[in-house]
Structure formats: structure tokens, C-alpha cells
Amino acid sequence: MKYTSADLNWNNPKSRSSVEMKDKSSRPELADRKADISGHDVIFLGFPIWWYVAPTIINTFLESYDFSGKKIILFATSGGSGFGRAVEGLKPSAPDAEIREGKLFRSSVSVNELKKWADSLGI
Template identity: 40%
Template sequence: MKNLVLYFSVYKTTKAVATEIAKQTDADLVEIEPVKPYDGDRSHYNALARYAKKEHDEDMRPAIKNKIDISGYDNIFIGYPMWWYTFPMIIYTLFDELDFSGKTIIPFNTHMGSSDGGTYRTIAELEPNAKILKGLPIEMSEAERGCADKVEKWLNSLKVKERSA
């Protein structure tokens, strides 16, 4: 059965990590697309930060535009950037809408110092019937320089690299 890499990314850092994981695991790659797009222009960071804070403080559930079907996958990588010390609220939407019972979730994220910020534990709380494997936090600049080696070491430690029959 194939692996799936699901990711959300605005500045494309998490996308780069997701693409590398998909390449190394022969996985399908699916972006979590918001109905209301976020501004990916880094010079507008302050406005995005303010907006993301509002989403967080109001416990919003930003809608996902694309239909995400996880039924055919056992191993599902889920990647996101850290936003305000947790994952973006659209990741809560994902866990609200999809049932990961019986699946194996392998989280990864990019950040600028917060590491995973406890989000891997949050995923375990939100999806008690899924198995959660050890995640991979990658600092933004490191992800942008190229993370193939780090991803490879991590995947080797998880032993999920090969596609199972």
C-alpha cells in the first residue's frame, strides 16, 4: 500500500520537506489547500502573523478546499509550519473532518525555534485511535538549505521507507 504525505505550507518550506519525504518514500503528495488563501509574500509577514493569531485566539476552523481521501493509505505523513506555538488552525480542521482511526500518522513540521511545540502530543490526543510515530521538526533555514540527509536518517529510524505490498 502506498504512503501519503499531506502538508500545509504558506512560504513553501514545509512543502520542500514534504516533497523530499514523498520522494524518499515513493508516496503520494497532497497539499492541504485553504478555501481562503494565505498571503505567501514574506514581506507581508506581520499581516499574516496578525491574521493567524486571530484564527488561533478565536479557535477558528479554516475550511479546506480540496477533497482529501485517506482511505487507501496506512502510513500518513502530516506536515505543517509552527504558527503561534502550535499548528495552524487548518490542521485542526483536518483532524475534525477526517478519521485517522487505525492509521499510522507520522508528523513533521518546520519552525523558527519552537521545534514541534508539543504538537505531536496534541495529534495523539486528537486521534487516540491512530498510531503516532516519532516526528521530525526541521528549522526553517535548515529546510531551505536542503534536508535530504536529515529526512533519510529519520525515515531509516522509522522503518517506513519501503512500500509494503
């Protein structure tokens, strides 16, 4: 289900994001479970930093498919903080994948900027 702006209110301890992030074992449901994972060896996975980690719905995503033997390159947007413990929080959800910290972008990042970065990695 889509996150509304009320869901994202970090000042409200009862908002959806506050409730989910207080319980690191929460696994919010994905709206779409039909991503074509098997056809790719390298996967770029992007998310906003929430409370110094990835939202737990990203754990849901990693636990919903078989990523074994695949390379997962993370990218994120934030209000200023870095990746924090995001990588650490995601690794257990795809233990047989190689998860790599990629790059942090401004939230205004364009598809073109993302593409340039991805191309520059030469993967």
C-alpha cells in the same frame, strides 16, 4: 483559502493567523477535501509551528477524514522553537489514530531530505 503574508503577520493581533490561534476551537476551512486517506496506513503530516503548536487548520484536516487505526507521523518547520505542545493539541482531533512526533526541519528543507528521513524510519 491560501494564507497571504498579511495573514501571517504575528505582530498584528487582528491578522488571520493571530485571530485563528487565539481561538483554539477555530477550524479554518480546507481548500481541498479530497485527500486519499483510506488508501494509506501511515501518513506524514507537516506544518509550520505557530505559537508553539500546529496551526488550527491542521486540526481541521484531522477532523475531516477517518484516521482510525492509522499511524500519523508529524514533521514541522519553525523559526527555532521545538514541537512545543503541538502533539497534545492535535491528538484530540484524531483520537483513534497513533500520532507520533517526528522531526523538526529547517524551513529550507528539501523534498530529498524529507524523503531520506522518511525512508530511514523503515516503516
